[in-house]
Amino acid sequence: MKIKTIDIQAKEWLDKTYGNSYFSAQIIINFGMESQSTLYIPYEYGYGDYYLQASQKLLISLGYIPTNNYCLTRQCRDELKIILRYSKQKGCLKREMISFGKGE
DSSP states (O other): OOOOEEEEEEEEEEETTTTEEEEEEEEEESTTSTTOEEEEEEEEEOOTTHHHHHHHHHHHHTTSSOOOSSOHHHIIIIIIOOEEEEEEEOSOOHHHHHHHHHTO
16 A cells, blocks of 8 residues: 555643653544545553654554654655654543544
8 A cells, every 4th residue: 555644643631640641643544545544542651742653653563664763754754755744632631532542
């Protein structure tokens, strides 16, 4: 399958009691095309742009992209010529974040 686009959407929840950030994500490959497929990252610990690193790790492990030493944004832009769109919604409720990572 030829990958033309990768869209990554993440939701982040901050555990105010302990100060830890958690996220879950959905990765849509070839959005709006016949070959569209969706991958899910269930909630896990991470803050900042770690959701991009976790997405890259999942894409590599499933064989969608090759292994390299670059970050996902640079790999898609310079090496693979894939359109990469990504966003993260902060301040989500814990239940929203958990269900988002399950595809519910």
